[in-house]
Amino acid sequence: MPLNRDALWYKDAVIYQIHVRTFHDSNGDGIGDFEGLETKLDYLQELGINAIWLMPFFPSPLRDDGYDIADYNSVHPSYGTLEDFRKFLESAHERGIRVIIEFVANHTSDQHPWFKESRSSPDNPRRDWYVWSDTDTRYKGTRIIFLDTEKSNWAWDPISKAFYWHRFFSHQPDLNYDNPAVREEMWNVMKFWLEMGVDAFRLDAIPYLVEREGTNCENLPETHAVLKEFRRKLDENFPGRMLLAEANQWPADLRPYFGDGDEFHMAFHFPLMPRMFMGLKLEDRKPITEILQQTPEIPSSCQWSLFLRNHDELTLEMVTDMERDYMYDSYAESKTMRINLGIRRRLAPLLNNDRRRIELMNGMLMSLPGTPIIYYGDEIGMGDNINLGDRNGVRTPMQWTGETNAGFSTAPPERLYAPLIQDPVYGYPAVNVLRQRASEHSLLNWMQLIITVRRSTAVFGRGSIEFLYPANHRILAYVRRLGNETVLVVNNLSSTAQAVELDLRRYKGNIPIEMSGRNMFPRVGDVPYLLTMGPYQFFWFRLRRI
Amino acid sequence: MAEESFLTDDFLRQLINVGEVDILVGLPTHNNSKTVGAIVQTIQSGILRGFPRERAVIINVDGGSRDGTPELVTGVSIDDMRPTSNRFALRTMHSISTKYGTSPASGVAFRTILAAAELLRAKACVMLSPDSGNIEPDWLSKLLSPIYRNEFDLVTPTYRRHKFEGILITNLLYPMTRALYGLRIREAYSPEFGFSPRLGCQFLEHYVWNDGTDGAGVELRFTTAAITGKYRVCQSYLGEKVPIERRAADLVGALRQTVGALFSGLETDFPIWSIVDGSKPVPTTGPDHEVLMDPLRVNRKRLHEMFATGVAELESIFQSILSPETLAELQRIAGLQEEEFNYSAELWVRTVYEFAASYKNSAINRDHIIQALAPLFRGRVLTVLRENRNASEEAIEQSIEDLCLEFERLKPYLLQQWKTRE
DSSP, rough: OOOOOOOTGGOOOOEEOOOHHHHHHHSSSSOOOHHHHTTTTHHHHHHTTEEEEEEOOOSOOSSTTTTTTTOTTTTGGGGGOHHHHHHHHHHHHHHTOEEEEEOOOOOOOSSSSHHHHHHHHHHHHHGGGGGGGGSOOSSTTOOOSOTTTOOOOOOTTTTEEEEEOOOOOSOBBHHHTHHHHHHHHHHHHHHHHHHHHHOOEEEOOOGGGGTTTTTTTTSSSSHHHHHHHHHHHHHSTTTEEEEEEEEOOOOHHHHHGGGGTTTTEEEOTTTTHHHHHHHHHHOSSSHHHHOOOOOOOOTTTOEEESSOOOOOOOTTTTSSSHHHHHHHHHOOOSSSGEETTEEEEOHHHHHTHHHHHHHHHHHHHHOOOEEEEETTTTTOOOOTTTTSSTTGOOOOOOOOOOGGGGGGGGSSSGGGSSSOOOOOSSSSSTTTTTHHHOOTTTTHHHHHHHHHHHHHHHHHOOOOEEEOOSSSSEEEEEEEEEETTTEEEEESSSOOOOEEEEEEGGTTTOOEETOOOOOOOOOSSSOOEEEEEETTEEEEEEEEEE | OOOOOOOHHHHHHHHHHHHHHHHEEEEEEOOTTTHHHHHHHHHHHHHHOOTTTTTTEHHHHHHHHSSSSSHHHHHTSSSSSOOOSOOOOSSSSEEEEEEEESOOOHHHHHHHHHHHHTTTOSEEEEEOOOTTOOOOOOOHHHHHHHTTTTSSSSSEEEEEETTSSSSIIIIHHHHHHHHHHSSEOOTSSSSEEOOHHHHHHHHHHHHHOSSSTTTTTHHHHHHHHHHHHHHOOHHHHHHHOSSOOOOOOOOHHHHIIIHHHHHHHHHHHHHHHHHHSSSSSEEEOOSOOOEEEEOOOOOOOHHHHHHHHHHHHHHHHHHSSOHHHHHHHHHHHHSOOOOOOOOOHHHHHHHHHHHHHHSSSSOOHHHHHHHHHHHHHHHHHHHHEEEHOOHHHHHHHHHHHHHHHHHHTHHHHHHHHHHTTT
């Protein structure tokens, strides 16, 4: 299946997020690799996704899960070789699957050769590739992000007897984007992967590229200028490729990163995700509709990226204190489930393994405006292990079968990079791909169906949205429109059956056709359209005027 | 044939849309447009402070307002349709409204709210009055928390009142309900109170709603129903109570709603109150009373005249209601000069008890009995004013306590009168 040549392909994408390490081990060393991942591409094609987002796979001391890169142009030996990656990429493309990789632009590892050279002497040509200072008093107005571990954004380097700037861990020195050579070299990194055929980059920690005295050193115009320069070069040399921004900000603050359609193509909508969970728990659409009302318009070529869970904690930075308390009490009653300002749990355990709620949340993910991202394993309802430190509890090996090591690896179990989930409910004997493939009504097969339906029309990825506000606030209803195509989405956020009357007068005469079963419902007339909905039920109706 | 539902289809549709709730606030109105908007916002504020995570609804039952009161209530819903909605509210807070008739009837309004509470499976309910000029957000917590969090069934308020305000309560309603039903509830008749769904459902099911009175005084019957049903009752101090408009006193109307309701319940409740001996305090949060001592101008001469005239003009009616001894004593004090006038506690209690007994089984129209009590009550008010003109807060409270004990001491007299007139 050839790749779709549409430049706006990312609008129609369903993205699947993977860490190579977690997916499949081909050489029996207990760590997933590109050869293993390549063997599972058929599974992903069958699932229906058409883009993969790979977490960092570059050489790294792995002190920050690969976000501390020591070589941008290679592959970590645990995951294979550059050739392995190239083969994987070609295989993915053959299946019509695009590949998005990480571009950690703000900083490197302190083990990167650039930094080793930079710290070696003030006269070294790469000295100005990082931000050095004789004092630790510059940029005083800048917040410290990792408050738990860092006391300052400056770290003393005993080798070169100076301070260097770092917004994250002290072993991650920030690159100096005021230096044209840095900008040029980072473009060369992008070019390296783009020439190989990579389709898109997820840019990590983008608000922090440039520092200026007297500011908070975030979201500065100079940072936007750097990003626009990257985008210009990308468009000129590699049309049809995509940039995805990671910036945990309010939608209005994120808006400038879309520019006039000349900066990022896509950005994560961070505040929506916790509000979907909140709306479900409250059985009230208010948190969801309110945040989407506050979401600004973006250029027509741009797109929001939506997700339910990812490799990090379910972040609660973009909520009020009261909302955060509510989320903690509702979804993380044990303090061990909490980390930073968030909840380190997977989708299925968060929703008490309630199939109806899992389906509803995925239904909303697939039908709200944006491109959905599925975190690996969530399509089969994998569990987590909160006894593992940091966020490793949601990064355990993929569960392929009920056999040894869940079919992930042939290594002795004690050599796996992380222990498998083994509890009776979520353990691999109970939750695995093989078993769910064999069961007609499994979550996996349902996910396959919903992705197929989502991809059967461009309206979900590209259409407008208009919220209906039925008096029953437990019902979240909206109309998606693109050209002549109209889809009505009705979600029951309640754990109980609900009746709802929808004002569909402007669609009078249309016949609603339920999209998964293709069954007709009564024609829309003058009176309010009455629907009765089971607990957590949702409908997608194509409105057809025949 | 089944009784036709008193809930309109439109109201039912609104209830369906609201769905199950945790907190229900009942707000009966009639032409309250000047104040109701602010009151609803105060209620919302109280819910957000005290019950931020709970599902809540404000239900307005309007007695035919012509000034747009219902629209004002529904216009301040906290929902997701208005960009100005309160972002600090976690969830939708509905304000819905329904109308009945063209004039206010507290029984109809209360019945509607009880029905809504049952249909919405509310976990705690509160009634508030748009006539209270100083509702504070914390009233919600004070009236609802004992229900929602401590499993009480009825929370009655206590207030800070002027020493000469609420004399009908301190000299009749409180001491008599206390003596009869055995619980020391200061405000057995109040437009503000919290209640549990189980008490509400029981009352909705068993109260005789179609008695031709439009449910006047139903709040007091609700309190006595809670006591006789052995529900858990407590009191909560709300602070000063300031009516929005000091209306010209309609004493007869007030007596009808309160004393009429109290008397009318005595017959059915006889098996219960007749065996109650003494009284017990109820759990109370905050003080069970507070007194404002500001000076107040009262026309004592006018009260004296109305008492004397009433005793003279209503003699024939009193002969059917009162015992000869009581009537003779009233006629004696009616002849006293204002300065010497004294309507003693004992005489007042005997009077009230004889009226109560008469109300049960009299040839006289019951409404006439209540009306006949009005001039006598004025006489009692005159005595209270005179006795407490310079009294301290403690002394005023002591005199109320003494009167309560007198009601309790003379309860056998009521029983005797009750049996005599059977």
